[in-house]
Amino acid sequence: MMYNRFSRRSFLKRSAGSAAGLISFVSSVSRADANEKTSRVVLVRDINVLDDQGVVNSSVLGRMLDDAVIALTEESDVSKAWKRVVSPDDTVGIKSNVAGPPRTPPELENVIRDRVVAAGVDPIRVAVDDRGVLNNPVFQKATALINVRPMRSHHWAGVGSLIKNYIMFSDNPPSWHEDSCANLAGLWELPIVRGKTRLNILVMLTPLFHSKGPHNYNKAYVWDYKGLLVGTDPVAVDATGLRIIEAKRLEFFGEYQPLPVSPKHIKLAETKFGLGIADPARIDVKKLGWEDGLLI
Amino acid sequence: MPMALFIVGGCISGRPGNSSEWPNVVGEWRLSGEIAEYTPETLYKYIDGAAEVYRSFNVRRVWARKYTKNGLSDIVVDVFEMATAADAFGVYRHEIRQGEDVGVGQESEYLRGTLSFWKGRFFVVITPYDDSAEVRETVLHIGRFLEKSFAEEGEQPRMLQYCPEEERQSGKIRYFHNHICLNQYYFLSDKNVLLLNQETEGLVVPYGDTENNRIILILVKYPDERSCSQAFTSFLEFLSETCLIQNGFAIHNDGTVTLSGRCAEYLVVVRNTPNKEHMNRLYHEVIASIQESGTNSRRKD
Incomplete structure (x- = not known):
């Protein structure tokens, strides 16, 4: 079950009925269970992933992602680790996000696609998409989803991160905006999504910590954090990303400056929808790589 | 020191939905593509999420255009027509304003490349994704051109x-x-x-x-x-x-x-x-x- 730590022994025990031994995803747990469980999130950073001009170094980025997946699965090498994420029988939709800046880096989309293919999935059954997921035949037939997008503060949801990234699976996205997007976790119950997500990757290379203007962006409010947050529990990953954003706001503004809109959808994803764990006390953050300016 | 930029094309009549209202060339930046127009119902297709902010202030129409120059990111210009001048004031004041007042419109802010201002029922944001002296001059020229096209000032609430x-x-x-x-x-x-x-x-x-x-x-x-x-x-x-x-x-x-x-x-x-x-x-x-x-x-x- 995704909410436990991925010890190899416990994983094998849990997935005894699964021929492929893949990471399993459960989209809801009882509140009683949720109180006892923890989630693992891997934070990996590398000072060399961006150069002085902000250009992404693909090989460094690929290594960061591999290290994170190994840490998450507790496998001994990259190949085994990715085979825990997808199997050759899967049809894989990589749900990206192009609505930035910052957007999901194309370099990262390519790395994920390469790793999925290397794990044995036929390239014809792998697709990367954002706005067109509902009409994309691979996503329509997908047995596995990989959710990848950057962390951005957001005018109406507080933050736009992994939970919100599935809004394009709705045929009526504005219908999810009510009450400052409180019920976004409900998106994960849609049939096209439910139970399919194998991996969540929150891109923290240049997070946006304050929203400005119609395009939600101003250079004054991004910084080179050079990290990725990776996990199987989207709520835990989002909650961890939120801690980093809030710490940055405190550092930048010099005083506690709450996000203009409370990102309450993250907490509600746990308390109302049972999608995952938002309580930092029950999130095990494993930190890899560059340590300067970690903020958490 | 101010840079000398030239502006080609565009006339002033306060109808930003008309292509002739926009300068075709500003310095080395050229108007690119067709004008895009959005309503409160379609705005989310353009600015998902943030659309709710503008809907909260009774946006009526939005026009978006781009200026391009080889090798640089586009400059995006968004003109919001609000229901009232009070709404234009409100949507401008919605955000923390930490930047420089550059004297465009009734209130303005220039921050790391982005110019925002309101005048009458109009709220304008010009967003370049780069920040340089040339970009600043270009953005200010576009802003001042548009400002003149909105003839009437509006009342605060x-x-x-x-x-x-x-x-x-x-x-x-x-x-x-x-x-x-x-x-x-x-x-x-x-x-x-x-x-x-x-x-x-x-x-x-x-x-x-x-x-x-x-x-x-x-x-x-x-x-x-x-x-x-x-x-x-x-x-x-x-x-x-x-x-x-x-x-x-x-x-x-x-x-x-x-x-x-x-x-x-x-x-x-x-x-x-x-x-x-x-x-x-x-x-x-x-x-x-x-x-x-x-x-x-x-x-x-």
């Missing part, structure tokens, strides 16, 4: 006339319609305790220049006295559930104080300071000002 000017922090005044926006400026409750909606108009007006003497005035105008009365009842219920009521003041757990009342279709809330005398004076000045304006109102609390 009329209800501001009821808010005394002494110690008023005019640069920090916010305007709103709904409780989601209000809570971004001053948090009252997760619930819509003032029964706000798109038909209501409100102001958050700070007084005092330090945190120690800060008073927050929230003034809300309802469509009629009946709806104001219902909202006041709702607010009093909220206060009675969360505060200790003493001599007409509501004392909150954190020690802050609220004084509230109703005058005709206006609801007045004064908050924040332990100095009740100061609050009382502000409250009564606002009420008196509303009454003097000819609304034939009387305080009901």
Whole structure:
């Protein structure tokens, strides 16, 4: 079950009925269970992933992602680790996000696609998409989803991160905006999504910590954090990303400056929808790589 | 030192939906592609999420254009036509303004490349994704060109006339319609305790220049006295559930104080300071000002 730590022994025990031994995803747990469980999130950073001009170094980025997946699965090498994420029988939709800046880096989309293919999935059954997921035949037939997008503060949801990234699976996205997007976790119950997500990757290379203007962006409010947050529990990953954003706001503004809109959808994803764990006390953050300016 | 830029094309008539309204060339930047037009219903396709902000301020239409130059990111120009000048003021004031006032429109801000301003019923944001001296000059030229096309200036919200000017922090005044926006400026409750909606108009007006003497005035105008009365009842219920009521003041757990009342279709809330005398004076000045304006109102609390 995704909410436990991925010890190899416990994983094998849990997935005894699964021929492929893949990471399993459960989209809801009882509140009683949720109180006892923890989630693992891997934070990996590398000072060399961006150069002085902000250009992404693909090989460094690929290594960061591999290290994170190994840490998450507790496998001994990259190949085994990715085979825990997808199997050759899967049809894989990589749900990206192009609505930035910052957007999901194309370099990262390519790395994920390469790793999925290397794990044995036929390239014809792998697709990367954002706005067109509902009409994309691979996503329509997908047995596995990989959710990848950057962390951005957001005018109406507080933050736009992994939970919100599935809004394009709705045929009526504005219908999810009510009450400052409180019920976004409900998106994960849609049939096209439910139970399919194998991996969540929150891109923290240049997070946006304050929203400005119609395009939600101003250079004054991004910084080179050079990290990725990776996990199987989207709520835990989002909650961890939120801690980093809030710490940055405190550092930048010099005083506690709450996000203009409370990102309450993250907490509600746990308390109302049972999608995952938002309580930092029950999130095990494993930190890899560059340590300067970690903020958490 | 200012750079000399030339502008080619464009005429001025205040109809940004018409392609001829835009300069074709500004320096080495050229207008690119067709004009895109959005309505409140389609705006999310262009700016998902943030669309709700503009819908909250009664946006009517949005026009978007791009300027391009080889090797550089586009400059995106968005022109928002709001229902009223007060809405244009409100949407401009919605965000923290930390940048430089560059004198474009009725209020403007230039911050790391982005120019925002409002004039009349129009709110304009020019967003380059690079920041350089040349980009700055280009952005300011486009902004000034558009500003001239909006011939008429607009009024700030009329209800501001009821808010005394002494110690008023005019640069920090916010305007709103709904409780989601209000809570971004001053948090009252997760619930819509003032029964706000798109038909209501409100102001958050700070007084005092330090945190120690800060008073927050929230003034809300309802469509009629009946709806104001219902909202006041709702607010009093909220206060009675969360505060200790003493001599007409509501004392909150954190020690802050609220004084509230109703005058005709206006609801007045004064908050924040332990100095009740100061609050009382502000409250009564606002009420008196509303009454003097000819609304034939009387305080009901």
